[in-house]
Amino acid sequence: MARRNDHSREQIQQMAITAAIGILNEEGPGQLSTRKVASAIGYTVGTLYLVFRNLDELLLHVNAATLDELHSAIRSALANQHTPVEQLKAIAFSYLEFARHQYARWSLLYSHQLQNGEQAPAWFNDKVNALFGLVEIPLKTVKPDMSHKDLVCATRVLWSGVHGACELALNNKLRLGDEVSADVLIHSMIDNYLAGLACEQVTA
Amino acid sequence: MARRNDHSREQIQQMAITAAIGILNEEGPGQLSTRKVASAIGYTVGTLYLVFRNLDELLLHVNAATLDELHSAIRSALANQHTPVEQLKAIAFSYLEFARHQYARWSLLYSHQLQNGEQAPAWFNDKVNALFGLVEIPLKTVKPDMSHKDLVCATRVLWSGVHGACELALNNKLRLGDEVSADVLIHSMIDNYLAGLACEQVTA
DNA sequence: ACCTGAACACCGTTCAAGT
DNA sequence: ACCTGAACACCGTTCAAGT
Numbered sequence: 001m002a003r004r005n006d007h008s009r010e011q012i013q014q015m016a017i018t019a020a021i022g023i024l025n026e027e028g029p030g031q032l033s034t035r036k037v038a039s040a041i042g043y044t045v046g047t048l049y050l051v052f053r054n055l056d057e058l059l060l061h062v063n064a065a066t067l068d069e070l071h072s073a074i075r076s077a078l079a080n081q082h083t084p085v086e087q088l089k090a091i092a093f094s095y096l097e098f099a100r101h102q103y104a105r106w107s108l109l110y111s112h113q114l115q116n117g118e119q120a121p122a123w124f125n126d127k128v129n130a131l132f133g134l135v136e137i138p139l140k141t142v143k144p145d146m147s148h149k150d151l152v153c154a155t156r157v158l159w160s161g162v163h164g165a166c167e168l169a170l171n172n173k174l175r176l177g178d179e180v181s182a183d184v185l186i187h188s189m190i191d192n193y194l195a196g197l198a199c200e201q202v203t204a
Numbered sequence: 205m206a207r208r209n210d211h212s213r214e215q216i217q218q219m220a221i222t223a224a225i226g227i228l229n230e231e232g233p234g235q236l237s238t239r240k241v242a243s244a245i246g247y248t249v250g251t252l253y254l255v256f257r258n259l260d261e262l263l264l265h266v267n268a269a270t271l272d273e274l275h276s277a278i279r280s281a282l283a284n285q286h287t288p289v290e291q292l293k294a295i296a297f298s299y300l301e302f303a304r305h306q307y308a309r310w311s312l313l314y315s316h317q318l319q320n321g322e323q324a325p326a327w328f329n330d331k332v333n334a335l336f337g338l339v340e341i342p343l344k345t346v347k348p349d350m351s352h353k354d355l356v357c358a359t360r361v362l363w364s365g366v367h368g369a370c371e372l373a374l375n376n377k378l379r380l381g382d383e384v385s386a387d388v389l390i391h392s393m394i395d396n397y398l399a400g401l402a403c404e405q406v407t408a
Numbered sequence: 409a410c411c412t413g414a415a416c417a418c419c420g421t422t423c424a425a426g427t
Numbered sequence: 428a429c430c431t432g433a434a435c436a437c438c439g440t441t442c443a444a445g446t
Contacts, residue, residue, distance in 0.1 A: 002410070002411050002444085002445050003409070003410045003446050004410070005409085005410070005411095030319075033438065033439080034438085035438075043412090044411070044412055044413070045412095045413095045439085046412060046441080049439090050410075050411075054439075054440075055439065055440090110372075111315060113375065125379060128377070128379055132379065148383075149384060153392050156373075156378045156380065156384065157369065157389050157392050157396075159372070159378070160365070160371070160372045160378065161393060162368070163372060164364035164365055164366070164368020164369070164371065165361065165365070165368070167364070167367075167368065168314075169364070173332070174363070175329060175336065176356070176360065177356060179356065180357045180360065184357055185357060185364065188358065188361050189397070192361075192400025193396045193400060195399070195403060196395065196398070196399035197396050199400075199403045206425085206427045207426085209428085209430095237419065237420080238420060238421085239418085239419075239420085248432070249421080249431095249432095250421090250422080250431060250432080251430060253420090254429075254430075258420075259420065259421090
């Protein structure tokens with residue numbers, strides 16, 4: 001014991017991230033703990049604190065992997081779409097699909113808060129910006145005369161609107177009844193918001 | 205000890221709910237625990253489990269109180285508004301204000317999940333429905349020819365859209381930059397969604 | 409240098425025992 | 428009947444001690 005050198009720092013980090021994702025998928029967010037991750041990779045908890053500052057930092061890496069997968073899921077959904085409206089809907093519905101099939105990881109993306117006001121590192125924020133970038137491209141085609149500010153605004157409105165609909169619908173917080181589903185909400189949200197952008201001059 | 209009869213079941217419940225709200229406001233959601241609530245009201249943890257089934261049920265009552273306050277905050281914001289669009293915006297911005305000033309309680313409303321698929325009791329869902337009802341009234345005035353389904357849909361789109369913008373903006377998940385704020389997002393969302401409803405016949 | 413094992417200060421929940 | 432106190436099975440995090 002006490003000196004194995006079986007794995008490098010980086011290998012242990014990667015093993016821990018993979019193990020955490022496995023626990024998240026199989027047992028849910030409530031069951032994820034440093035002790036379980038450690039025992040899943042055959043090390044003790046102490047070792048985890050040798051390669052990560054704390055649980056927060058491990059979860060940040062789990063979220064980074066989730067953002068990467070979400071990014072490529074959206075990109076492959078975009079491949080078959082040609083009109084910008086089709087593209088925006090493909091993004092929204094692949095987001096909904098991702099949330100449905102990777103619910104634990106998807107919700108960790110939002111429930112995980114860095115403690116005592118720490119900022120996410122730049123490489124993490126870059127991944128988030130890349131996702132918004134996927135929305136900006138078709139939006140720019142829909143309305144080429146938008147200012148940068150309006151483009152940032154419209155991107156975030158669509159993103160947070162679709163996100164809110166996914167979150168509340170998947171958590172049964174919307175009292176939807178039988179007639180309406182998350183899909184219906186997203187269609188209505190995108191169609192009408194874009195129609196509004198097209199036919200209205202919004203005053204500042 | 206062991207038999208005080210200082211308070212009735214209902215009194216202890218109410219004291220616990222009030223104490224939990226205090227801890228939430230003063231120390232944040234991470235610091236809320238059964239042990240802290242119990243010691244704040246001068247009882248042991250065991251007593252808490254005599255009047256609540258578990259922590260979940262206590263949090264449900266905390267959330268019920270939060271929904272009541274949110275309801276009356278929105279109602280008083282509505283009092284000064286006359287046009288339906290003004291009313292919808294008053295609802296949205298009082299929601300944002302509430303989220304900003306009661307952040308811990310507001311986020312508990314959404315982060316609190318009943319465990320193993322239990323359903324919230326009917327009296328709780330009634331409070332949620334009452335909130336949606338506040339949105340339905342001005343919406344019906346804006347577009348009186350809406351079907352029930354379309355009204356349910358539009359209400360939920362606005363609610364979850366505004367909610368998503370509040371959640372992501374307050375959590376700094378939107379990479380907004382200097383030019384755009386949560387207020388700008390909400391204005392854009394409501395203006396354009398309503399404009400879309402007004403000028404477009406959405407196909408099913 | 410790398411890793412462990414035990415400790416510290418917490419959790420939610422249960423329940424025999426006391427009055 | 429009401430309430431306690433201790434127990435059980437967990438947490439995240441730290442760090443002296445071992446090789």
